[in-house]
Amino acid sequence: MDLQTITYAFVGATFALYIGIAFWARAATTGDFYVAGKGIHPVANGMATAADWMSAASFISMAGLIAFNGYGASVFLMGWTGGYVLLALLLAPYLRKFGKFTVPEFIGERFYSRTARVVAVICLILASITYVIGQMKGIGVAFSRFLETDYDTGLYIGMGIVFIYSVMGGMKGITYTQIAQYCVLIFAYTVPAIFISLNITGNPVPQLGILSTMADGSTYMMDKLNLVVSELGFNEYTTQVLGSKLNMFAYTLTLMIGTAGLPHVIIRFFTVPKVRDARATAGWALVFIAILYTTAPAVGSMARLNLMNTIQTGPVGEATANIEYDKRPQWFKNWEATGLLKFEDKNGDGRIQYYNDKNKDFAAKAESYGWKGNEMVKVDRDIMVLANPEIANLPNWVIALVVAGGLAAALSTAAGLLLAIASSISHDLLKGMFKPNISERDELMAGRIAMAGAIALAGYFGLHPPDFAAGTVAIAFGLAASSIFPALMMGIFNKGVNRTGAVAGMVTGIGITMLYVFQHKGIMFIPGTSFLGGMSPNWFFGISPNAFGCIGALANFAVAIGVSKMTTPPPEHIQHLVEDIRIPAGSKAAVEH
Amino acid sequence: MNNNIGYWKENLRLVAILLSIWFAVSFVFGIILVEPLNTIRVGGVGLGFWFAQQGSIYTFLALIFVYAKKMNALDRKYNVHED
Numbered sequence A: 001m002d003l004q005t006i007t008y009a010f011v012g013a014t015f016a017l018y019i020g021i022a023f024w025a026r027a028a029t030t031g032d033f034y035v036a037g038k039g040i041h042p043v044a045n046g047m048a049t050a051a052d053w054m055s056a057a058s059f060i061s062m063a064g065l066i067a068f069n070g071y072g073a074s075v076f077l078m079g080w081t082g083g084y085v086l087l088a089l090l091l092a093p094y095l096r097k098f099g100k101f102t103v104p105e106f107i108g109e110r111f112y113s114r115t116a117r118v119v120a121v122i123c124l125i126l127a128s129i130t131y132v133i134g135q136m137k138g139i140g141v142a143f144s145r146f147l148e149t150d151y152d153t154g155l156y157i158g159m160g161i162v163f164i165y166s167v168m169g170g171m172k173g174i175t176y177t178q179i180a181q182y183c184v185l186i187f188a189y190t191v192p193a194i195f196i197s198l199n200i201t202g203n204p205v206p207q208l209g210i211l212s213t214m215a216d217g218s219t220y221m222m223d224k225l226n227l228v229v230s231e232l233g234f235n236e237y238t239t240q241v242l243g244s245k246l247n248m249f250a251y252t253l254t255l256m257i258g259t260a261g262l263p264h265v266i267i268r269f270f271t272v273p274k275v276r277d278a279r280a281t282a283g284w285a286l287v288f289i290a291i292l293y294t295t296a297p298a299v300g301s302m303a304r305l306n307l308m309n310t311i312q313t314g315p316v317g318e319a320t321a322n323i324e325y326d327k328r329p330q331w332f333k334n335w336e337a338t339g340l341l342k343f344e345d346k347n348g349d350g351r352i353q354y355y356n357d358k359n360k361d362f363a364a365k366a367e368s369y370g371w372k373g374n375e376m377v378k379v380d381r382d383i384m385v386l387a388n389p390e391i392a393n394l395p396n397w398v399i400a401l402v403v404a405g406g407l408a409a410a411l412s413t414a415a416g417l418l419l420a421i422a423s424s425i426s427h428d429l430l431k432g433m434f435k436p437n438i439s440e441r442d443e444l445m446a447g448r449i450a451m452a453g454a455i456a457l458a459g460y461f462g463l464h465p466p467d468f469a470a471g472t473v474a475i476a477f478g479l480a481a482s483s484i485f486p487a488l489m490m491g492i493f494n495k496g497v498n499r500t501g502a503v504a505g506m507v508t509g510i511g512i513t514m515l516y517v518f519q520h521k522g523i524m525f526i527p528g529t530s531f532l533g534g535m536s537p538n539w540f541f542g543i544s545p546n547a548f549g550c551i552g553a554l555a556n557f558a559v560a561i562g563v564s565k566m567t568t569p570p571p572e573h574i575q576h577l578v579e580d581i582r583i584p585a586g587s588k589a590a591v592e593h
Numbered sequence B: 001m002n003n004n005i006g007y008w009k010e011n012l013r014l015v016a017i018l019l020s021i022w023f024a025v026s027f028v029f030g031i032i033l034v035e036p037l038n039t040i041r042v043g044g045v046g047l048g049f050w051f052a053q054q055g056s057i058y059t060f061l062a063l064i065f066v067y068a069k070k071m072n073a074l075d076r077k078y079n080v081h082e083d
Helices: A003-024 A030-038 A042-053 A056-098 A103-110 A114-147 A151-168 A171-201 A221-231 A245-259 A263-270 A275-311 A330-338 A360-368 A381-391 A396-434 A440-462 A469-493 A499-521 A549-566 A572-581 B002-032 B034-038 B047-077
Strands: A341-343 A376-379
Touching: A003 A171, A003 A396, A042 A171, A042 A263, A042 A275, A042 A396, A056 A103, A056 A114, A056 A245, A056 A263, A056 A275, A056 A381, A056 A396, A056 A469, A056 A572, A056 B002, A056 B047, A103 A114, A103 A263, A103 A396, A103 A469, A103 A572, A114 A151, A114 A263, A114 A330, A114 A381, A114 A396, A114 A440, A114 A469, A114 A499, A151 A396, A151 A440, A171 A275, A171 A381, A171 A396, A221 A275, A245 A469, A245 A549, A245 B002, A263 A275, A263 A396, A275 A381, A275 B047, A330 A341, A330 A381, A381 A396, A396 A440, A469 A499, A469 A549, A469 A572, A499 A549, B002 B034, B002 B047, B034 B047
Parallel strands: none
Antiparallel strands: A341 A376
16 A cells, blocks of 8 residues: 555544544533543543643654754753643642632632633633644644645645534543544654664664664764764754753743643643542653653654755765755655745755755855755754654654654644633633523533634634744743743732732733733734844843743732732632642532532 | 641642752753763763753653652641542
8 A cells, every 4th residue: 555545544543533432422511521520530631631731742843843953952841741740749739629620710719809710711812822823833734744735725624623623522522532642642653763763773762762872883873963963064963052041941941830821731630530639640641741752852863863864865075975856755755745845956966955054164165065055945843753754764654653643642732722712711701701691502602613713713823823833832831831820829829919919910921921922923923023023132131932931920920929918918718718729638529610 | 727737838848849859850950050961971962961851851750759649648647638
């Protein structure tokens, strides 16, 4: 069978499985729709949380960013795992004890304020929509490759599938489907990694492969990679930083606290039977996440090595050492069709020169070879994971598996996020604020309409995403980090913070972060509207917009505590509420209301 | 009430200890001190690089399970556990 047929078969079979499960476990009541009957075991819940968590950003995008940023991309690895420590130690058990459905419900009740609840809903919607934009980029990449179309067409088709998929099931359908999706995606991620690690280093464990020597024993794999990239003028893989070390620090912190502030992850901890289980669920989720995250550095580094060796087949500078364009491999042609990989024969020699022409020293040397600039004019980072097995010449079924895994990752997270958006609008805004007597039927309908709206909006922005999938998702984390995380933390750990303080803090935090992001990335990410330009010289202490959420969070804490000190302290029953959520005894199942 | 205050204090102490480790393996070993640590090699990579891309994640896992285990013991000690 040829590659295209096998790919269709794999994708078709996995989709049939998800839809079958979603149909079998269709949501019957609003309670089921949001939190799946609360009877899910920590290991199963951890696995579903992991699928929910590991989106297109983790599966499709992250290893590509690692491949091209080397050590600098460590911010994603540490940031997207370290947040679970904060979640488990600082938030999950208490939110579970509180026993409600959504994050805005907690904020509204703890800060005894409808305004606080509305502000929290708006912050959540902003963060979630930005997150879905990132997913849409990943979905567009995966579908365009799968259907062999250009990126925009892939995106439109992907939007349709996400819509059908998310509207059909609620949380319950999603929990079981997500367990299936986790299995598909982790298999799809690790199998090619094992193959490639075995090919390159002879060690089948990718986590050990990156520490090993090349299969011929000549030199360490990482030393080899450093040599290969620096010979072509690129930064040394294991030492290149992302911006500056301060930027890396801020970036990591933002992703960590953003993790602990994102609604679709937190909502999971409302679904476990006991406070004890909430602690364990965070641990199990991280076990399942860590399998992918510790494999990603191997995927990234080995993909980079294979890519460089495919194009530069011999010593740098020898005329015949660059691959001829006419002899380019099939994967190269496939990705050219999507528009995400572009070649331009600048010196007209019919061969591909791929090097860093921004490196002045090397550019001079390149000129002496007769090279007229880097000819790989576009290598979208988000294609690396999907292209990786093809670049490494792995069997067709592995390639098909990776496409199915990428789609599973993107769909599962998009569905979870859309559900969080739907519940914010239908449950928190509509039922909680404007129409308390709304029937269950109408509430579900409102939720579905909200989902459709969110998909359309995110798809529109997905046509011109502000960054690679992982970068766009990082902005969403910044928004959650600067608004929700501080409010939750202070709600639990500081009895003195009152409603005025909480509202002022959230508005300040998300306001500062959005202003900073928009001034460098464009208002609502529309290209050309960035009033300070995207360039790094204008960055505050060299901190990139993606990494700015932690500064917003600091401002949030400072403003909230300062304002609370100057205004009336919270009433006594709120102080008791806080004391009560701090101890596990007397917890009840999440109440429907 | 005193019982609950004692429980909360012990909980905060445990969280403080675990979060110092969390901070050390990621921000200190993985970012701030990465260059000096990279002079120590683990196989083909520097120790700082290893912490940033591997070691910190393994430590995070251990931290969460230690916390869950210790808290379960603490719940019983202060008799504030569920059911």
